[in-house]
Amino acid sequence: MSNQLHCKHCGGIVKAGNKKCPHCGIPLPPDLGKHPQRKFILFFIAVVIFCIVMIIWLPPNWSKFMGN
Numbered sequence: 001m002s003n004q005l006h007c008k009h010c011g012g013i014v015k016a017g018n019k020k021c022p023h024c025g026i027p028l029p030p031d032l033g034k035h036p037q038r039k040f041i042l043f044f045i046a047v048v049i050f051c052i053v054m055i056i057w058l059p060p061n062w063s064k065f066m067g068n
């Protein structure tokens with residue numbers, strides 16, 4: 001897996017742990033490079049679990065919502 005990160009401001013390549021972009025000098029977020037995708041995956045899993053819980057929890061009376 002590539003550890004290449006890009007500055008959101010100028011698009012230049014920055015290294016994980018850099019506090020500032022070496023290209024444009026904009027301050028970089030402190031969590032840059034610390035597996036930002038993992039947060040998204042966790043959020044996605046949480047949404048999926050929430051959907052499953054809602055499907056199980058709600059009564060299977062979908063005709064009410066289908067306009068019948």
Ligand SMILES: [Zn+2]
Pocket residue numbers: 007008009010011012021022023024025026
């Ligand atoms: Zn930059």
